[in-house]
Amino acid sequence: MNKISISLNLNGTDRTILVYPNRRVVDLLREDFKLTSVKEGCSEGECGACTVIFNGDAVTTCCMLAGQADQSTIITLEGLAKDGELDLLQQCFLDEGAVQCGYCTPGMILAAKALLLKNQSPTEAQIKLAMSGNLCRCTGYQKIHAAVKSAVVIYKDKMAQGGESID
């Protein structure tokens, strides 16, 4: 098998890499780009631990091949904090105590982020649905839901005061 060249925008930077076409995107991110916030839980698209934002959507990278990432835009958790300042969602997860073992957390935050990038005032039902593909064994989901809700409220307040956009 020959390696293929993949070019993508990864956390705001253009990157090109040679990989075997059967490499999974989760391995490309974790091993080739050392973005270890991307977790592998089930390897079959069921748990959401490997979620990234791929061309604006939350997708699971354990079921994607590297070729699919060519010419794409990917955001991982490492791409959220700006100049050492946490993303609003990250801060709300901390403030609400929504993190226990942390294994689901990157996927949870990115699933929420992908939602908020499209819909800046989601209803509770929309939040739940958008995050229903992400399993958590520790928290019981309640504090995670509270964290996303509080991010929505804070964001709305900021916008009302003429703040900047969510990304």
Added chain:
Amino acid sequence: MWYGIGNTGLPNPAAAFVEVLGDATANLMFGAADIGQGSGTTMTQIAAEALGLSYEKVRVTWGDTRVTPDGGATSASRQTLITGNAVLKACEQAKETLAGVAAAYLGCQPEELEFSQNTVTKIDDATVTMTYKTLMAEMKAAGKMAVGAGYYNPTTTTLDPNDMSGIPYEVYSYATTICEVEVDTETGEVDVLKVVSAHDVGQTINQSMAEGQIEGGVVMGQGFVLMEEIEVSEKDGSIKNPIFSKYIIPSNLDVPEIYPILVESEGGPGPFGAKGVGEPALIPIIPAIVAAIEDALNVQFTKLPVFPKDIVAAVKEKEAADKNKNN
């Protein structure tokens, strides 16, 4: 529910080391593994409180067998009680040296001093006071070091093999869980709507994390009752459903509204009166859900999980029995 904290009828100690450094920060080391329940944070809080330093001034190294003392397993709801007490003892030992030097500097007795918020103050005279930094400079001048090592083993006895008498646990946690369910008698589906879970934790060390433990336990217990069954092959003992597409656990769409209540009773033997909540968080929801289903259907279930097919079968059986009775 009442539930014992620590290993059953066995010695199960844990230890901790601490050193307060020249810049009035502390290094705390213990073996207890944090698997998300928050023992790293809890032990830091305990050390900060015991030494009178602010939380940020305590640096933690945990679960590194090169340098940390044994903490035993993170199991049996035991780390807050056992490693927590070990941390407290280590800090008290370091504080004894600190208090001696502070008392000499401030011209009073060590017992008259309070360590709090990075300051040492005479309890009945707030004007007699020194900062921790000054204290550490005095320590250095005196050639003394503020180090402590502590370990704790809960008071238990082995159980008599003849009648199982003895003291299996130093302390018990108590809990009551109430839940409301809706059962669809046609499909057998159960919606858990609301759960109130009240836990006597002794003294709470960290409210948000204790609540998180309870909420997580409720949802794990819900899965245990309604969804999760490990299928084992009779041929070779292998697990037949080791993947999430065949072993379904609760998602955020399944979970009820959960109201955790922390009941602070007095006198837990852990640090500041704490007990433990790890397993107690999980257990009482299980019979509570089953009891709620039984209450809704007026039938009894004797094995877990209770799947929709079991409910449909039980409903049919009951209908048939009722019919017979009426005929």
